Amino acid sequence: MEKKLTCIVCPMGCEITVDLDDKGNILSISGNTCNRGEEYAKNELTHPMRQLTSTVGIDGGIYNRLPVILSDNIPREKMFDVMEAIGKVRAKAPVKRGDVILSDVCGLGVDLLASRSM
């Protein structure tokens, strides 16, 4: 069985082909320009992870919304849970870039950080 993936690690977007046996074990990986692509393909087929950026409402800031980012990647299947949790958060100015806005989001061991000062 053959699986096609587009590597999203860098803007080159290499088209990666993964050959799998009947049990889903990886036989070969091709099309990646560098080792990061191979690592991405392996992770994508076993435990896909994603980064998430968003905004939260902020009181007392020069804008109504504060850009935020997670401190690390999270399992792809947890994206909606995390987005729901982020949707309930409201920050309060002043905030410095890198401040923790929400710690241990959904018990995943990652924090929600301010992407800018406000």
Ligand code: SF4
């Ligand atoms: S395989 Fe390497 S060069 Fe290609 S998109 Fe992925 S990280 Fe970039």
